[in-house]
Amino acid sequence: MIRIDVTSKHYGESQVLGPIAFEIAKGETVAVLGPSGIGKSTLLRIVAGIDTRFEGTVQRPERMAIVFQEPTLLPWRSVIQNLTLVHPDLSRDAAREMLAKVGIGDKADLFPGQLSLGQQRRLALARAFAGNPDFLIMDEPFVSLDAATAQTMLDLTKTLIRDVGPATLFVTHARNEAEALSARILELRGNPATLGPHLISAKEKP
């Protein structure tokens, strides 16, 4: 169970987040929607434990994974090392299998800089799912990709979520992405930002 209960977050004098509380059940996908600059990434960094300066509490499991807007790889280590260094208990065979699953099985011994941006993002996805996370956090992972690539990445993510089954928190400004992942949608609104009345609850989901 993941329980987020943020009372406020300030940057200096200005308050960016108001009271925000929600839970994510095991295997559930939650999307936080909102226009850019509203504080989505701030909320995500608090939930991920990257930002610890806020009022409130966050309950999160041990095994977590994150996918950023940028691939955020180790450019000085090979593609396969980007998996095995982050997940020390992952065998080389399992790592190769994971690379094959995201469609870059033949790139294991290259450096990330030798991959296209689309392939680097696939590697970032592979890294996220390779650790069998209980909780997956994604920060606009399909932004700045062309429509076709974004669609294949979205399908790939959907498959991986189905196979691995983590609780997923997903931040985006594109409603269609959230719907494609059949996520429960929460909307971030106002200043300081709080959650708007949610449009689709878990029970109403078709």
Add this chain to the structure above:
Amino acid sequence: MSGRGSIPAASLFGLLILWTVAATLTADPQVLPQPWALAGPFLRELQSGDLLYHLGATLLRVIWAFALAMGIGCALGLLMGRFEKIDRWLDPWLVVFLNLPALVLIVLCYLWIGLNETAAIIAVTLNKVPNVTTVIREGARAFDPNLDAMARVYRISAWTRLRHVLIPQLAPFITAAARGGLAVIWKIVLVVEFLGRSSGIGFQIHLYFQLFDVAMVLVYALSFIAVMLAVEWTFLQPWERRVRRWRVA
């Protein structure tokens, strides 16, 4: 001109010609001997074993001081670049040591510790640590915050983080510090030997300075320069190429 080595070779040859011309104009081998006039003394020193003995003594001191200065400097630089509080406490010390003349440190080390090997190596190390620290601190300040966040969420162990996330980002700074470090360290080692040791290139230069033997001073100085160039080409440059592999791939 073609090939990578041809321009440096031509440039060095030019220096040799300049030396020959200067020696011819001086016309006094007591002041400046011709380059080829050094061959005899060089072979004599080599055969007697003196040259190798003193080269070895200096090289050992350089290695010790280099290893200590790089080790301490990297650790301090990493801490100061990462933690602002430590930086604020240690920065004034750094400024003091950066501005302390090498000679003062050497003399004080000899006075306080004694005329021995420990004092010599500590004096050289203390002279170099502040420079290494300053360079590495710049590198540590420029760490990518996104990689930090990634390492944190995935709970990467401290050792893996240091070895595979932080040090690769520092590599260009470590190379720069090592480059500059080696050049400065061997010069300071010579001063230390000149002032208070009874072996090493600096000691031999002191000896032949008192005998006013320019040829022998040049033989010892040039031999050590050759050794340092060999270190640069056989260790530093290949290492640099290795850590830069991912950039050019």
